[in-house]
Amino acid sequence: MSDRLLQIIADSDDIDTVVDCLSELPPAHWWRLPKDEDGGRQMVYVALHPSDAQEVMDAVSDALEGRDNWRLYSLPTEASLPELDDEEEEERRARRETSNAREEIYSDVRQGTALTWDYLIMTALATIVAAIGLSSGQVPVVIGAMVIAPLLGPILAFAFGTAIGNFDLLTIALRALGAGLLVAVAAGAVLGYFLPAAEPDGTMMDFNGTLSLRTVALPLAGGAAAALMVAGGRTSGLVGVMVAAALLPPLAAFGLLLGAGNIGGALKALTTVVTNVVAINLAAQVVFIAKGVRPRRWESSNHLTSVRVSIGASAALVLLLAAALWAAGHGYIPAL
Numbered sequence: 001m002s003d004r005l006l007q008i009i010a011d012s013d014d015i016d017t018v019v020d021c022l023s024e025l026p027p028a029h030w031w032r033l034p035k036d037e038d039g040g041r042q043m044v045y046v047a048l049h050p051s052d053a054q055e056v057m058d059a060v061s062d063a064l065e066g067r068d069n070w071r072l073y074s075l076p077t078e079a080s081l082p083e084l085d086d087e088e089e090e091e092r093r094a095r096r097e098t099s100n101a102r103e104e105i106y107s108d109v110r111q112g113t114a115l116t117w118d119y120l121i122m123t124a125l126a127t128i129v130a131a132i133g134l135s136s137g138q139v140p141v142v143i144g145a146m147v148i149a150p151l152l153g154p155i156l157a158f159a160f161g162t163a164i165g166n167f168d169l170l171t172i173a174l175r176a177l178g179a180g181l182l183v184a185v186a187a188g189a190v191l192g193y194f195l196p197a198a199e200p201d202g203t204m205m206d207f208n209g210t211l212s213l214r215t216v217a218l219p220l221a222g223g224a225a226a227a228l229m230v231a232g233g234r235t236s237g238l239v240g241v242m243v244a245a246a247l248l249p250p251l252a253a254f255g256l257l258l259g260a261g262n263i264g265g266a267l268k269a270l271t272t273v274v275t276n277v278v279a280i281n282l283a284a285q286v287v288f289i290a291k292g293v294r295p296r297r298w299e300s301s302n303h304l305t306s307v308r309v310s311i312g313a314s315a316a317l318v319l320l321l322a323a324a325l326w327a328a329g330h331g332y333i334p335a336l
Contacts, residue, residue: 003076004074004075006047007071007072007073007075008046008070008072009041009042009071010041010070011042012035014067015032015044017064021063030045053074054101057101074104106164109160112152112156119180120179120180123150123183123184123187125148126150126244126248127145127187128188129141130142130149131253131256132191142248145244145248146248151181151184151248153176154180155223155280156226156227157169158170159280159284161173162288162314163293181273184251184252187255188259189256191256192255192258193260194259216322218276219275220283221283222280223279223280223283224284224287226280227285227287227288231291247277247280250272253269279318282314
Protein backbone atom coordinates (compact mmCIF):
# COMPACT_ATOMS: atom_id res chain seq x y z
CA MET A 1 0.00 0.00 0.00
CA SER A 2 1.46 3.37 -1.02
CA ASP A 3 2.21 6.12 1.49
CA ARG A 4 -0.12 9.09 1.90
CA LEU A 5 0.68 12.76 1.47
CA LEU A 6 -1.83 14.97 3.28
CA GLN A 7 -2.16 18.51 1.96
CA ILE A 8 -3.86 20.90 4.40
CA ILE A 9 -4.75 24.45 3.33
CA ALA A 10 -6.14 26.89 5.90
CA ASP A 11 -6.11 30.51 6.99
CA SER A 12 -2.86 31.55 8.62
CA ASP A 13 -4.67 32.05 11.91
CA ASP A 14 -5.67 28.38 11.89
CA ILE A 15 -2.34 26.88 10.85
CA ASP A 16 -1.02 26.76 14.41
CA THR A 17 -4.10 24.71 15.31
CA VAL A 18 -3.23 22.28 12.52
CA VAL A 19 0.38 22.10 13.67
CA ASP A 20 -0.75 21.23 17.19
CA CYS A 21 -2.47 18.15 15.73
CA LEU A 22 0.88 16.99 14.35
CA SER A 23 2.84 17.31 17.58
CA GLU A 24 3.29 13.55 18.03
CA LEU A 25 4.66 13.01 14.52
CA PRO A 26 8.39 13.12 13.83
CA PRO A 27 9.35 16.63 12.61
CA ALA A 28 10.72 15.15 9.39
CA HIS A 29 7.25 13.86 8.46
CA TRP A 30 5.60 17.24 8.06
CA TRP A 31 6.41 20.77 6.98
CA ARG A 32 4.56 23.99 6.31
CA LEU A 33 5.00 26.50 3.53
CA PRO A 34 5.39 30.24 4.09
CA LYS A 35 2.29 32.39 4.38
CA ASP A 36 0.63 33.59 1.20
CA GLU A 37 0.82 37.35 1.63
CA ASP A 38 -1.95 38.00 -0.90
CA GLY A 39 -4.52 35.47 0.29
CA GLY A 40 -3.51 35.13 3.93
CA ARG A 41 -3.46 31.33 3.73
CA GLN A 42 -0.84 28.69 4.46
CA MET A 43 -0.26 25.11 3.45
CA VAL A 44 0.96 22.13 5.48
CA TYR A 45 2.15 18.82 4.05
CA VAL A 46 2.17 15.59 6.07
CA ALA A 47 3.84 12.41 4.83
CA LEU A 48 2.85 9.22 6.64
CA HIS A 49 1.88 5.59 6.30
CA PRO A 50 -1.80 4.89 5.41
CA SER A 51 -2.29 3.13 8.75
CA ASP A 52 -1.56 6.46 10.50
CA ALA A 53 -3.48 8.73 8.10
CA GLN A 54 -6.94 8.30 9.62
CA GLU A 55 -5.88 9.50 13.07
CA VAL A 56 -4.30 12.66 11.69
CA MET A 57 -7.24 13.39 9.39
CA ASP A 58 -9.69 13.01 12.28
CA ALA A 59 -7.61 15.25 14.54
CA VAL A 60 -7.42 18.01 11.93
CA SER A 61 -11.13 17.71 11.11
CA ASP A 62 -12.07 17.98 14.78
CA ALA A 63 -9.74 20.93 15.37
CA LEU A 64 -11.03 22.91 12.38
CA GLU A 65 -14.68 21.95 12.63
CA GLY A 66 -16.96 24.96 12.27
CA ARG A 67 -14.27 27.08 10.62
CA ASP A 68 -14.41 28.18 7.00
CA ASN A 69 -11.87 28.36 4.23
CA TRP A 70 -9.89 25.17 4.85
CA ARG A 71 -9.36 22.02 2.82
CA LEU A 72 -7.64 18.67 3.42
CA TYR A 73 -6.55 16.46 0.53
CA SER A 74 -5.25 12.89 0.79
CA LEU A 75 -2.87 12.07 -2.05
CA PRO A 76 -1.47 8.56 -2.72
CA THR A 77 2.22 8.39 -3.59
CA GLU A 78 3.94 6.04 -6.02
CA ALA A 79 7.26 5.93 -4.15
CA SER A 80 9.27 7.75 -1.50
CA LEU A 81 13.00 8.19 -0.88
CA PRO A 82 15.14 7.56 1.05
CA GLU A 83 13.83 4.12 1.86
CA LEU A 84 12.93 3.38 5.46
CA ASP A 85 15.84 1.68 7.23
CA ASP A 86 14.17 1.31 10.63
CA GLU A 87 13.45 -2.42 10.83
CA GLU A 88 11.22 -2.09 13.89
CA GLU A 89 9.07 0.53 12.19
CA GLU A 90 8.96 -1.55 9.03
CA GLU A 91 7.80 -4.54 11.03
CA ARG A 92 5.15 -2.44 12.79
CA ARG A 93 3.75 -1.31 9.47
CA ALA A 94 3.80 -4.81 8.05
CA ARG A 95 1.95 -6.29 11.03
CA ARG A 96 -0.57 -3.54 11.44
CA GLU A 97 -3.96 -4.12 9.83
CA THR A 98 -4.26 -1.34 7.30
CA SER A 99 -7.10 0.06 5.30
CA ASN A 100 -7.70 3.27 3.46
CA ALA A 101 -9.01 6.25 5.41
CA ARG A 102 -12.79 6.32 5.69
CA GLU A 103 -12.93 9.44 3.50
CA GLU A 104 -11.04 7.61 0.73
CA ILE A 105 -13.30 4.56 0.95
CA TYR A 106 -16.33 6.85 0.97
CA SER A 107 -15.15 8.51 -2.22
CA ASP A 108 -14.71 5.11 -3.88
CA VAL A 109 -18.07 3.63 -2.91
CA ARG A 110 -20.02 6.86 -3.42
CA GLN A 111 -19.13 6.88 -7.11
CA GLY A 112 -20.87 3.53 -7.52
CA THR A 113 -24.22 4.78 -6.19
CA ALA A 114 -24.96 7.38 -8.86
CA LEU A 115 -28.44 6.67 -10.24
CA THR A 116 -27.74 7.52 -13.87
CA TRP A 117 -29.05 6.29 -17.21
CA ASP A 118 -25.70 4.60 -17.80
CA TYR A 119 -26.11 2.63 -14.56
CA LEU A 120 -29.65 1.52 -15.43
CA ILE A 121 -28.81 0.65 -19.04
CA MET A 122 -25.70 -1.31 -18.04
CA THR A 123 -27.76 -3.22 -15.46
CA ALA A 124 -30.41 -4.07 -18.05
CA LEU A 125 -27.81 -5.12 -20.62
CA ALA A 126 -25.92 -7.26 -18.10
CA THR A 127 -29.17 -8.98 -17.14
CA ILE A 128 -30.08 -9.65 -20.77
CA VAL A 129 -26.63 -11.08 -21.49
CA ALA A 130 -26.80 -13.26 -18.36
CA ALA A 131 -30.32 -14.41 -19.23
CA ILE A 132 -29.27 -15.41 -22.72
CA GLY A 133 -26.29 -17.28 -21.33
CA LEU A 134 -28.45 -19.08 -18.75
CA SER A 135 -31.14 -20.08 -21.24
CA SER A 136 -28.61 -21.32 -23.81
CA GLY A 137 -26.24 -22.98 -21.33
CA GLN A 138 -23.26 -20.80 -22.32
CA VAL A 139 -21.03 -20.28 -19.29
CA PRO A 140 -18.68 -17.70 -20.95
CA VAL A 141 -21.68 -15.50 -21.76
CA VAL A 142 -22.79 -15.50 -18.12
CA ILE A 143 -19.25 -14.66 -17.00
CA GLY A 144 -19.18 -11.77 -19.47
CA ALA A 145 -22.41 -10.44 -17.97
CA MET A 146 -20.85 -10.50 -14.49
CA VAL A 147 -17.97 -8.33 -15.71
CA ILE A 148 -20.25 -5.51 -16.85
CA ALA A 149 -22.82 -5.71 -14.04
CA PRO A 150 -22.71 -2.50 -11.93
CA LEU A 151 -24.70 -3.71 -8.90
CA LEU A 152 -21.67 -3.96 -6.62
CA GLY A 153 -21.53 -0.22 -5.94
CA PRO A 154 -24.88 0.25 -4.14
CA ILE A 155 -24.46 -2.91 -2.03
CA LEU A 156 -20.99 -1.95 -0.78
CA ALA A 157 -22.12 1.64 -0.26
CA PHE A 158 -25.01 0.44 1.90
CA ALA A 159 -22.67 -1.73 3.99
CA PHE A 160 -20.15 1.10 4.33
CA GLY A 161 -22.89 3.55 5.25
CA THR A 162 -23.92 1.19 8.04
CA ALA A 163 -20.34 0.95 9.33
CA ILE A 164 -19.94 4.73 9.59
CA GLY A 165 -23.57 5.47 10.49
CA ASN A 166 -24.19 7.71 7.46
CA PHE A 167 -27.95 7.77 6.94
CA ASP A 168 -27.72 9.84 3.75
CA LEU A 169 -25.42 7.29 2.13
CA LEU A 170 -27.74 4.46 3.18
CA THR A 171 -30.68 6.17 1.49
CA ILE A 172 -28.77 6.88 -1.71
CA ALA A 173 -27.42 3.33 -1.90
CA LEU A 174 -30.83 1.79 -1.24
CA ARG A 175 -32.41 3.90 -3.96
CA ALA A 176 -29.76 2.93 -6.52
CA LEU A 177 -29.92 -0.75 -5.57
CA GLY A 178 -33.72 -0.83 -5.73
CA ALA A 179 -33.78 0.83 -9.13
CA GLY A 180 -31.11 -1.55 -10.44
CA LEU A 181 -32.96 -4.64 -9.20
CA LEU A 182 -36.25 -3.46 -10.73
CA VAL A 183 -34.61 -2.78 -14.09
CA ALA A 184 -32.91 -6.18 -14.02
CA VAL A 185 -36.15 -8.01 -13.22
CA ALA A 186 -38.02 -6.10 -15.93
CA ALA A 187 -35.36 -6.90 -18.55
CA GLY A 188 -35.35 -10.59 -17.65
CA ALA A 189 -39.16 -10.78 -17.55
CA VAL A 190 -39.53 -9.20 -20.99
CA LEU A 191 -36.98 -11.63 -22.41
CA GLY A 192 -38.70 -14.59 -20.76
CA TYR A 193 -42.13 -13.52 -22.03
CA PHE A 194 -41.24 -12.97 -25.68
CA LEU A 195 -38.64 -15.69 -26.20
CA PRO A 196 -39.86 -19.29 -26.31
CA ALA A 197 -38.08 -21.78 -24.07
CA ALA A 198 -36.14 -18.97 -22.41
CA GLU A 199 -36.06 -20.58 -18.96
CA PRO A 200 -32.60 -21.21 -17.44
CA ASP A 201 -30.79 -24.31 -18.59
CA GLY A 202 -31.10 -26.90 -15.81
CA THR A 203 -27.43 -27.81 -16.07
CA MET A 204 -26.43 -24.24 -15.08
CA MET A 205 -29.10 -23.12 -12.64
CA ASP A 206 -31.97 -25.37 -11.61
CA PHE A 207 -34.85 -23.88 -9.66
CA ASN A 208 -37.11 -26.89 -10.05
CA GLY A 209 -35.51 -28.67 -7.09
CA THR A 210 -35.24 -27.49 -3.49
CA LEU A 211 -32.92 -24.77 -2.25
CA SER A 212 -30.24 -25.46 0.36
CA LEU A 213 -27.83 -23.74 2.74
CA ARG A 214 -25.26 -23.58 -0.05
CA THR A 215 -27.23 -20.57 -1.29
CA VAL A 216 -25.87 -18.54 1.65
CA ALA A 217 -22.18 -19.49 1.39
CA LEU A 218 -21.37 -17.86 -1.96
CA PRO A 219 -22.69 -14.34 -1.19
CA LEU A 220 -21.06 -14.34 2.26
CA ALA A 221 -17.68 -15.15 0.74
CA GLY A 222 -18.13 -12.76 -2.20
CA GLY A 223 -19.27 -9.84 -0.02
CA ALA A 224 -16.40 -10.30 2.42
CA ALA A 225 -13.79 -10.52 -0.34
CA ALA A 226 -15.17 -7.44 -2.11
CA ALA A 227 -15.19 -5.38 1.09
CA LEU A 228 -11.62 -6.45 1.91
CA MET A 229 -10.38 -5.27 -1.48
CA VAL A 230 -12.30 -1.98 -1.38
CA ALA A 231 -11.15 -1.22 2.20
CA GLY A 232 -7.57 -1.79 1.12
CA GLY A 233 -7.91 0.36 -1.99
CA ARG A 234 -7.41 -2.59 -4.32
CA THR A 235 -10.45 -1.97 -6.52
CA SER A 236 -10.66 -3.72 -9.88
CA GLY A 237 -13.17 -5.34 -12.19
CA LEU A 238 -12.66 -8.61 -10.32
CA VAL A 239 -14.33 -7.09 -7.24
CA GLY A 240 -17.57 -6.63 -9.13
CA VAL A 241 -17.38 -10.10 -10.63
CA MET A 242 -17.19 -11.67 -7.16
CA VAL A 243 -20.47 -10.08 -6.10
CA ALA A 244 -22.13 -10.44 -9.50
CA ALA A 245 -21.40 -14.17 -9.41
CA ALA A 246 -23.76 -14.46 -6.46
CA LEU A 247 -26.35 -11.92 -7.53
CA LEU A 248 -26.71 -11.61 -11.30
CA PRO A 249 -27.48 -15.21 -12.39
CA PRO A 250 -30.38 -15.76 -9.94
CA LEU A 251 -31.65 -12.24 -10.66
CA ALA A 252 -31.70 -12.92 -14.41
CA ALA A 253 -33.26 -16.33 -13.75
CA PHE A 254 -36.01 -14.71 -11.67
CA GLY A 255 -36.91 -12.40 -14.55
CA LEU A 256 -36.87 -15.26 -17.08
CA LEU A 257 -39.02 -17.55 -14.95
CA LEU A 258 -41.44 -14.76 -14.11
CA GLY A 259 -41.84 -13.83 -17.76
CA ALA A 260 -42.31 -17.46 -18.73
CA GLY A 261 -45.04 -17.91 -16.12
CA ASN A 262 -43.11 -20.37 -13.94
CA ILE A 263 -44.20 -18.88 -10.63
CA GLY A 264 -42.79 -21.69 -8.48
CA GLY A 265 -39.33 -21.42 -10.01
CA ALA A 266 -39.51 -17.61 -9.91
CA LEU A 267 -40.27 -17.72 -6.19
CA LYS A 268 -37.19 -19.84 -5.54
CA ALA A 269 -35.05 -17.54 -7.67
CA LEU A 270 -36.40 -14.50 -5.81
CA THR A 271 -35.59 -16.16 -2.48
CA THR A 272 -32.05 -16.71 -3.71
CA VAL A 273 -31.74 -13.06 -4.79
CA VAL A 274 -32.98 -11.73 -1.44
CA THR A 275 -30.72 -14.13 0.47
CA ASN A 276 -27.71 -13.10 -1.60
CA VAL A 277 -28.30 -9.36 -1.18
CA VAL A 278 -28.69 -9.65 2.61
CA ALA A 279 -25.70 -12.01 2.97
CA ILE A 280 -23.41 -9.82 0.84
CA ASN A 281 -24.42 -6.78 2.88
CA LEU A 282 -23.81 -8.55 6.20
CA ALA A 283 -20.40 -9.88 5.16
CA ALA A 284 -19.30 -6.46 3.89
CA GLN A 285 -20.50 -4.75 7.08
CA VAL A 286 -18.55 -7.15 9.27
CA VAL A 287 -15.39 -6.71 7.19
CA PHE A 288 -15.58 -2.90 7.25
CA ILE A 289 -16.03 -2.87 11.02
CA ALA A 290 -13.29 -5.48 11.52
CA LYS A 291 -10.94 -3.29 9.46
CA GLY A 292 -11.51 -0.45 11.90
CA VAL A 293 -13.85 1.67 9.78
CA ARG A 294 -15.67 3.91 12.24
CA PRO A 295 -17.49 7.25 12.17
CA ARG A 296 -15.36 10.20 13.23
CA ARG A 297 -17.75 11.00 16.04
CA TRP A 298 -20.70 8.89 17.05
CA GLU A 299 -22.63 11.98 18.18
CA SER A 300 -22.60 13.69 14.77
CA SER A 301 -25.98 14.39 13.19
CA ASN A 302 -24.87 12.47 10.09
CA HIS A 303 -24.46 9.25 12.08
CA LEU A 304 -28.13 8.51 12.70
CA THR A 305 -27.95 4.74 12.53
CA SER A 306 -26.76 2.32 15.15
CA VAL A 307 -24.09 -0.06 13.90
CA ARG A 308 -24.97 -2.70 16.46
CA VAL A 309 -28.66 -2.61 15.55
CA SER A 310 -27.89 -2.74 11.82
CA ILE A 311 -25.46 -5.63 12.16
CA GLY A 312 -27.87 -7.47 14.43
CA ALA A 313 -30.78 -6.96 12.04
CA SER A 314 -28.75 -8.14 9.05
CA ALA A 315 -27.43 -11.17 10.92
CA ALA A 316 -30.92 -12.08 12.15
CA LEU A 317 -32.30 -11.83 8.63
CA VAL A 318 -29.52 -14.02 7.23
CA LEU A 319 -30.11 -16.60 9.97
CA LEU A 320 -33.85 -16.51 9.28
CA LEU A 321 -33.31 -17.05 5.57
CA ALA A 322 -30.73 -19.77 6.25
CA ALA A 323 -33.23 -21.54 8.52
CA ALA A 324 -35.87 -21.30 5.80
CA LEU A 325 -33.45 -22.76 3.24
CA TRP A 326 -32.52 -25.58 5.63
CA ALA A 327 -36.19 -26.33 6.19
CA ALA A 328 -36.80 -26.28 2.45
CA GLY A 329 -33.91 -28.66 1.87
CA HIS A 330 -35.46 -31.10 4.34
CA GLY A 331 -38.93 -30.85 2.82
CA TYR A 332 -40.53 -28.73 5.54
CA ILE A 333 -41.31 -25.87 3.12
CA PRO A 334 -42.56 -27.49 -0.10
CA ALA A 335 -42.78 -24.18 -1.99
CA LEU A 336 -39.00 -23.76 -1.76
